[in-house]
Amino acid sequence: MKTSQLEYDLPQELIAQEPASKRSDSRLLVLERASGAMYDRRFSQIGDFLRASDCLVLNDTKVLPARVYGRRHTGAALEGLFLREAEKGLWEMMIKGARRLKPGEVFLLEGKGCLYEAKLIEKKPAGNCVVRVEGGQDFQAVLERIGFPPLPPYIKRDADPAKAETDRQRYQTVYARQPGAVAAPTAGLHFTDELLDELAAAGIKYAKVTLHVGAGTFKPVSAEDMRDHKIHGEWYSIDEPNAAIINETRRAGGRVVAVGTTSVRTLETMAADNIVRAGSGETKLFIMPGYEFEIVDGMVTNFHLPRSTLLALVAAFAGLERTLAAYKHAVEERYRFYSYGDAMLIV
Helix, strand or coil, X not given: CEXXXXXXXXXXXXXXXXXXXXXXXCEEEEECCCCCCEEEEEHHHHHHHCCCCCEEEEECEEECCCEEEEEECCCCEEEEEEEEEEECCEEEEEEECHHHCCCCCEEEEEECCEEEEEEEEEECCCXXXXXXXXXXXXXXXXXXXXXXXXXXXXXXXXXXXXHHHHHHHHCCCCCCCEEEECCCCHHHHHCCHHHHHXXXXXXXXXXXXXXXXXXXXXXXXXXXXXXXXXXXXXXXEECHHHHHHHHHHHHCCCCEEEECHHHHHHHHHCEECCEECCEEEEECCCCCCCCCCCCCCEEEEECCCCCEHHHHXXXXXXXXXXXXXXXXXXXXXXXXXXXXXXXXXXX
């Protein structure tokens, strides 16, 4: 398909800069795939569209405080995004203004009264940098001291510790357990512990998967033909007990409702003969219109950027025409878009 088919008009003021005052107070647009019918609700009413035989699949990845700030010895400010620890003390990072840095240059990372000396080791062809952080401490411990929530670029923030504390709580699902993501699985941000308990009491089951969301999730597709885009790889895991819950749901005639595109990719990566296998690895599964789903019967998702792989996945599930009609409706009804925005349930 042509990437231009994933365009839509979005007024700038509908890009959410703050989360809803309460997670489950965000709005919910329900889209029925078969009929195209749409319903405007609150997220707290999601149970009205679920059945006791359904299973919600949650991505329990935990977002690292991966945004870091620093300065060169000249005084020039730096901003970076931690991507992964290549080996002990060696960080792979995206650094704004990396063109000015030279291999071997030493600079400072700072935050919360802490300073860490870092040295640029290598500039990689893709534009990422390899940096050695001195001190020999675990990268998670360092990030906890100096890191900020890695909000996407369309949410405007600076190095304000007070604002960062709020984002630390809200740019994280209430069921996050496995550290490793540098972006949140945002469809899950709308759930509260109370809502999860309410749904469980109604007979809805839960299964957990892990997919560590990477920075590439925000990368727009620049290729004219979607098939020419190279999708980013992300690490995932499904264990035997959770795979069993999902497979039993399907055997009993229930629906598997994936919470977020990350859960969708994980489930479909591990699909074989209409069951889910346990396992882990890196997925580069690129789901676009024409894909035939094996496991997923329903999806909870936020509203995504134009020309993005995430919007392509939603269009593959709901149909391109129905998806764009739903987005047009959401714009007309003044829904809030993107990571801190409102949600859709597609069934």
